[in-house]
Amino acid sequence: NAGVMQNPRHLVRRRGQEARLRCSPMKGHSHVYWYRQLPEEGLKFMVYLQKENIIDESGMPKERFSAEFPKEGPSILRIQQVVRGDSAAYFCASSPTTQGGKDGYTFGSGTRLTVV
Amino acid sequence: EDQVTQSPEALRLQEGESSSLNCSYTVSGLRGLFWYRQDPGKGPEFLFTLYSAGEEKEKERLKATLTKKESFLHITAPKPEDSATYLCAVQGGGAQKLVFGQGTRLTINP
Numbered sequence: 240n241a242g243v244m245q246n247p248r249h250l251v252r253r254r255g256q257e258a259r260l261r262c263s264p265m266k267g268h269s270h271v272y273w274y275r276q277l278p279e280e281g282l283k284f285m286v287y288l289q290k291e292n293i294i295d296e297s298g299m300p301k302e303r304f305s306a307e308f309p310k311e312g313p314s315i316l317r318i319q320q321v322v323r324g325d326s327a328a329y330f331c332a333s334s335p336t337t338q339g340g341k342d343g344y345t346f347g348s349g350t351r352l353t354v355v
Numbered sequence: 356e357d358q359v360t361q362s363p364e365a366l367r368l369q370e371g372e373s374s375s376l377n378c379s380y381t382v383s384g385l386r387g388l389f390w391y392r393q394d395p396g397k398g399p400e401f402l403f404t405l406y407s408a409g410e411e412k413e414k415e416r417l418k419a420t421l422t423k424k425e426s427f428l429h430i431t432a433p434k435p436e437d438s439a440t441y442l443c444a445v446q447g448g449g450a451q452k453l454v455f456g457q458g459t460r461l462t463i464n465p
Contacts (some may be wrong), residue, residue, distance in 0.1 A: 243398075272452065282399070282442070284452040295452060330398050343389055343401035344453065 241265075243333050243347035244313075251353045258318040258325070260350045264333030271314045272344065273306060276328040288314060321354045328352075357382045357447045361456035368433055368463050376428040376459045378443030388426050389453060390419050391442040399442055402428075433463045 244263040252258050264271050273285040284298040288308035299306070303321075308314040318325055328351050332344040360379045368374055380388065387406055391399035403412045405421040412419050416437065418429040428441055440460045444453040 245398075270451070274453075274455075281457045282444075282453075282455040284454070287451050295450065298452065343391075343404050345401065346391075346398035348396075348398045 243268075243331055243345050245329075245331050245347035245350050247350060248348065249351050249353070251355060252321045253355055254322060255320050258321050258352055260316040260318075260329050260331075260352070261313045262316070262331030262333075262347060263313040264331075265345055268333035268335050268345070270334045270336070271308050272332045272334075273314075273316050274330045274332065274346075276330060276349075278327070282330065285316070318352075321352075323354050326352055326354045357445055357450075357454040359443055359445055359454055359456035361441075361443050361459050363459060364457065365460040366462070368430075368461070370434060370463055370465050371432050373429070373431045373433070375430070376441055376461070378426040378428070378456055379424060380426070380443070380445045381424075382445045382447035382454075384448045386446045386448070388421055389444045389446070390426070390428055391444065393440045393442055393458070402441075430461070433461075435463045435465050437461065438463045 246261050271288045274282045275285055276282050286299050286306045287295040291310050303319045305317045328349045330346050330349045332346045334344045358381045362377045387404050389404050390402040393399045403419040408423045410421050416431050420427050440458040442458045444455040446453055
């Protein structure tokens with residue numbers, strides 16, 4: 240079991256470009272969560288998705304950010320027209336149930352986005 | 356609004372020196388309190404889930420306890436490899452999201 244796979248591990252974008260972050264959940268997990276960790280800050284919830292559905296996007300900025308989890312393929316977090324303040328580590332987590340299961344929510348290694 | 360506060364922010368111990376990390380929380384209807392370990396440049400690694408006051412869980416040198424207002428992560432006779440940031444999070448009410456504290460950065464000196 241490969242765990243939660245995120246790619247790329249590091250991503251550099253110029254201001255105004257688009258960033259696409261990918262997350263493949265653990266096998267058998269149908270719940271995906273995205274979190275953002277700004278420098279010197281804690282993890283903040285962004286969005287919760289199930290296959291083809293956004294369940295809770297209360298933590299997503301209203302503009303430029305979107306997420307999807309298609310029927311086939313990984314979950315994608317998309318940031319349009321990136322700004323320096325978007326520089327952060329973005330983590331994806333997955334779970335088999337909404338309670339996290341007996342092993343909690345499994346996190347990936349993250350994508351570190353740097354906007355120059 | 357659910358809230359988690361961890362203390363201290365940073366803690367330095369000598370190898371073998373036991374101590375405790377604190378996680379104070381306010382939540383509407385606790386569904387679970389989670390402890391994670393995070394190493395630099397990596398994602399959080401699951402340690403424990405506690406569901407109700409009075410519950411305790413242990414894993415190697417770590418023991419987590421839970422009351423109605425706080426949780427403690429006790430570390431007994433730590434080793435340098437226990438150095439990491441320890442994160443506490445709560446899941447409350449009908450939400451699926453986790454609300455995290457800022458973490459405690461633990462350093463164990465040999």
